[in-house]
Amino acid sequence: MTALLSVSDVAIRFAGPARPAVDGVSLDLRAGEMFGLVGESGSGKSTLANAVLGLLPASATVTGSIRLEGRELLGLPEEELRAIRGDAAAMIFQDASASLDPTWPVGDQIAETIRAHRPVSRREAERRALELMAEVGIPDPARRFRDAPHRFSGGMRQRIVIAAALANDPRLLIADEPTTALDVTIQAQVLQLIDRLRREHGTTVLLITHDLGVVAQACDRVGVMRGGRLLEVVATADLFAKPSHPYTRALLAANPATAPRGSRLPVIPPEWSVEALDG
Amino acid sequence: MTTLGLPAAPRRAPRPRRPGRLILLGLLALLLLAAAAAAAPWLAPWDPEEMDVIGVMGPPSAAHPFGSDVMGRDVLSRVLFALRASLLVSTSAVLLSLLVAIPLGLVAGYFGRWVDGAISRALDMILVLPAMLLAITFIAILGPGSTVAALAIAVIYLPILARVMRTGALVVTRNDYVLGARARGASHLRVLLTHVLPNALGPVIVQASILAAFALQLEAGLSFLGLGVQPPTPSLGSMLADGRDVLTQAPWVEIFPGLAIVAAVLAFTVLGEGLRQAFDPEGVAE
Numbered sequence: 001m002t003a004l005l006s007v008s009d010v011a012i013r014f015a016g017p018a019r020p021a022v023d024g025v026s027l028d029l030r031a032g033e034m035f036g037l038v039g040e041s042g043s044g045k046s047t048l049a050n051a052v053l054g055l056l057p058a059s060a061t062v063t064g065s066i067r068l069e070g071r072e073l074l075g076l077p078e079e080e081l082r083a084i085r086g087d088a089a090a091m092i093f094q095d096a097s098a099s100l101d102p103t104w105p106v107g108d109q110i111a112e113t114i115r116a117h118r119p120v121s122r123r124e125a126e127r128r129a130l131e132l133m134a135e136v137g138i139p140d141p142a143r144r145f146r147d148a149p150h151r152f153s154g155g156m157r158q159r160i161v162i163a164a165a166l167a168n169d170p171r172l173l174i175a176d177e178p179t180t181a182l183d184v185t186i187q188a189q190v191l192q193l194i195d196r197l198r199r200e201h202g203t204t205v206l207l208i209t210h211d212l213g214v215v216a217q218a219c220d221r222v223g224v225m226r227g228g229r230l231l232e233v234v235a236t237a238d239l240f241a242k243p244s245h246p247y248t249r250a251l252l253a254a255n256p257a258t259a260p261r262g263s264r265l266p267v268i269p270p271e272w273s274v275e276a277l278d279g
Numbered sequence: 280m281t282t283l284g285l286p287a288a289p290r291r292a293p294r295p296r297r298p299g300r301l302i303l304l305g306l307l308a309l310l311l312l313a314a315a316a317a318a319a320p321w322l323a324p325w326d327p328e329e330m331d332v333i334g335v336m337g338p339p340s341a342a343h344p345f346g347s348d349v350m351g352r353d354v355l356s357r358v359l360f361a362l363r364a365s366l367l368v369s370t371s372a373v374l375l376s377l378l379v380a381i382p383l384g385l386v387a388g389y390f391g392r393w394v395d396g397a398i399s400r401a402l403d404m405i406l407v408l409p410a411m412l413l414a415i416t417f418i419a420i421l422g423p424g425s426t427v428a429a430l431a432i433a434v435i436y437l438p439i440l441a442r443v444m445r446t447g448a449l450v451v452t453r454n455d456y457v458l459g460a461r462a463r464g465a466s467h468l469r470v471l472l473t474h475v476l477p478n479a480l481g482p483v484i485v486q487a488s489i490l491a492a493f494a495l496q497l498e499a500g501l502s503f504l505g506l507g508v509q510p511p512t513p514s515l516g517s518m519l520a521d522g523r524d525v526l527t528q529a530p531w532v533e534i535f536p537g538l539a540i541v542a543a544v545l546a547f548t549v550l551g552e553g554l555r556q557a558f559d560p561e562g563v564a565e
Contacts, residue, residue: 053462058392078467086464099459101474112473113463164463 003028003067004204005052005172010064012047012056012228021047021060023228029172034198034205036215036236038251039225045208046094048225049174052206053091054081068172087117089172090165092158095181099161100149106160107133107145113167132163136193155186159193166197173198174206179214191218212255216240224248302557305488305550312543316363323356328511336529346531348521354532357513358539364508365515365543368425369494372432373487380437381476381483384444388479389452389471399445402438410435414497418506425498425514428507432494443486447479454478481558488554492547499540515540 005028012022022044029035037045050056052066052073066073068089073081085091093099100109110129114120120128126145133141136159149157158178165173175194179187195218198205207219215222215236223233224245232245243249253266315322324342331351339346345354387398405413417431451457452475460470501507502516510517515536522533 055458055462082461082464082466084464085462091462093455093459093462095455098455099462101456101460101478103477104473109460109463112460112465112469116464116466116469161459164459167463 002031004031004069005029005206006065006067006070007048007052008065008067010048010051010062010066012044012051012060012062015059019228021228022051024064025225025228025230027223027230027233029204029206031171031204032198032202033220034195034207034218036219036222037206037208037225038210038212038215038222040210043225044228045225046176049091049176049206049208052172052174053085053089054078055085055091083117086113086165086170087168088170089174090168090170091174092161092165092176092178094177100157102149104148105146106149106152106157107141110160110164110167113164117168128167129163132167133160136160136163136166136197138163154182155190158182158186158190162190162193162197166201166203169201170203172204172206174208176208177210178207179209179211187214188217194218212252224251299553299557301549301553303553305546305548305553308542308546309550312362312546313366315359316366319356319359319363323353323359325353325356327352327356327360327513329353336525336532338529339531345535346529348518348529348532349525354518354535357518358515358535361508361513361515361518361536362539362543364425364512365495365498365540368429368498368507369432369491369543369547372429372494372498373436373491375429375433376436376440376490377483377487379433380440381444381480383437384441384446384483385448385471385476385479387441388445388448388450389467389475391449391452395445398441402441405434406438410497411500414501415504415506418501423506423509425508425512428498428501431501432497435497436490436494439490440483440486444479444483447482448475451475451479485551485555485558488547489551492544492551495540495543495547 007025007027010022010025011020013020025044025048037048039045047056047060051060051062052068054073054076056062062074064074068084073084076084100106107126107129110132111122111125114125114128115122118125130141130145133145138144138156138159144152149160152160158181162178173194178194179190182190191214194205194207197203207214209215219236221233222236222239224231224239224247226247231247234244238244239248240252243252250266324344329352331347333351334343334347335351336349337343337347337351343353343355345358347353348357383398383402387395408416413435414428414431417434418427421427421430457470457474460474461467465473498507499514499516499519502514503520505517505520507516508514518536519533519540522529522536526533
């Protein structure tokens with residue numbers, strides 16, 4: 001099977017700290033799969049995701065190779081990256097509610113994505129935006145088109161953001177903790193929505209999360225990151241059935257949902273601390 | 280915005296703020312002054328430059344409601360025409376300054392790094408010079424006149440307004456919706472104009488209206504020194520300078536232009552304070 005996104009030996013350093021934020025990560029995403037990237041805060045998963053679309057601050061240096069459908073993205077000029085963002089590859093952020101401009105009607109923000117990439121009229125873009133709002137399950141989209149983001153609930157805003165991300169039918173969708181800011185029932189709805197849209201449109205999804213429940217529910221394969229390194233990549237079923245890497249085993253053991261009731265949760269052993277990884 | 284019958288959230292400030300009233304009051308006063316200034320040729324009972332040898336320093340009367348000055352010119356007519364020059368110079372100075380400051384501050388705050396460094400350091404060089412000295416230097420080079428005065432004031436305000444714009448842009452650029460718009464494929468220019476500018480403009484508008492009040496004072500100061508509007512065209516500053524010599528004999532020559540300055544400055548300040556409470560509660564503009 002061909003890789004849609006191919007990350008090989010990527011290292012990302014920031015101007016200040018000596019430790020790289022991402023250290024020699026290689027990873028292939030198969031077309032159409034939902035790939036989960038899990039890890040603790042600071043494990044480098046979001047940094048890696050931002051690097052794919054060239055959205056890291058200028059203080060970051062990225063080495064290695066990131067290919068989307070065979071095309072090298074690293075070192076691409078800003079204008080060519082801009083043409084890819086929101087078109088071939090789209091991204092949803094940690095706090096998707098905050099990624100909508102508070103002063104703008106939501107419909108216009110979806111239409112903006114379309115008009116950034118397609119030479120369509122305003123009217124045509126708005127018509128398409130309305131369709132997208134309906135597709136992600138916004139009730140009465142025609143009436144809500146001109147509403148500002150603050151008039152929507154968190155879950156509805158998330159749907160708007162997903163609609164904007166999928167406006168140009170991207171081949172790759174990077175979802176950076178898309179459900180973290182939502183409560184559990186809405187989380188499930190949003191995950192189901194992403195999963196449904198991915199199946200209908202054949203989109204490949206890179207789902208970044210620290211929630212193993214989310215992984216179990218939605219992903220085909222999982223990569224486990226720790227201290228900027230990718231420790232292992234396994235099929236989701238295998239992750240829970242027979243975790244091979246000791247850090248993964250420790251991580252799973254620390255999950256309150258699976259630990260024996262009333263017992264103390266085990267702590268991540270010190271040999272998997274960031275300091276130990278350095279040594 | 281919601282129509283739920285919930286009690287209002289507790290107020291943070293002990294005193295209820297009514298920015299709407301201040302804005303309305305300031306705007307109303309300003310419009311009144313501007314209308315009077317604009318209609319000066321029709322409102323003024325006399326020609327502001329016409330001298331009357333017999334009526335020199337006449338006290339306020341039915342014919343000359345504000346009295347007449349040392350050359351027998353009608354003070355009311357002169358105040359109306361002077362207000363015209365003062366408002367024109369102060370507002371055009373601030374608008375001109377905004378025209379340059381907004382793009383500079385926006386670009387500096389958005390791109391940061393060396394772009395910010397280059398723009399901010401250049402603006403700091405203007406900022407270190409005392410305002411009046413800078414204006415006088417300008418006039419020494421270009422010669423006196425209302426256009427030069429407006430230009431000088433615009434240059435003085437450039438770093439102040441650009442800084443406020445930069446701070447606003449800096450804060451807004453950190454928001455996820457800016458990154459979000461970029462991730463959706465919007466260009467830098469588009470992000471700047473449609474997302475950063477509208478969200479960062481509030482404090483700049485506030486600062487501009489407050490600075491307009493100071494611009495009026497600066498213009499009056501320059502004209503007082505004979506560096507602004509040139510005679511025989513009346514200006515509030517030069518009228519103050521004229522009236523100073525006859526303060527004990529004919530105080531009305533001094534009092535009425537002084538009151539006009541107070542009224543105009545107050546109008547701008549009240550408007551600015553109202554706008555500040557409404558659009559900049561965190562005080563970025565200060």
